[in-house]
Amino acid sequence: MASFASKSALRSLQQLTHLPKRSFASVAETPISTGNALQDALQAKAPRYDWTKDEIRQIYNTPLMELAHQSVRTRHP
Numbered sequence: 001m002a003s004f005a006s007k008s009a010l011r012s013l014q015q016l017t018h019l020p021k022r023s024f025a026s027v028a029e030t031p032i033s034t035g036n037a038l039q040d041a042l043q044a045k046a047p048r049y050d051w052t053k054d055e056i057r058q059i060y061n062t063p064l065m066e067l068a069h070q071s072v073r074t075r076h077p
Contacts, residue, residue, distance in 0.1 A: 038062055042070060
């Protein structure tokens, strides 16, 4: 029974931490973190490929309307 419970708990944890497969890239000259991954991406100057899982999760969990708003501000300052 304990084995089933631990497998079930592990499966649940994997489902919670699983992110869909997407390519993540933004622009950054030098990765200087402000603690806000979205703001870091918006202020970047060159491509960046060294995203941490926490940064990806933070952007992924950002509300869609906030992402849309920031994309408009980036394209039309």
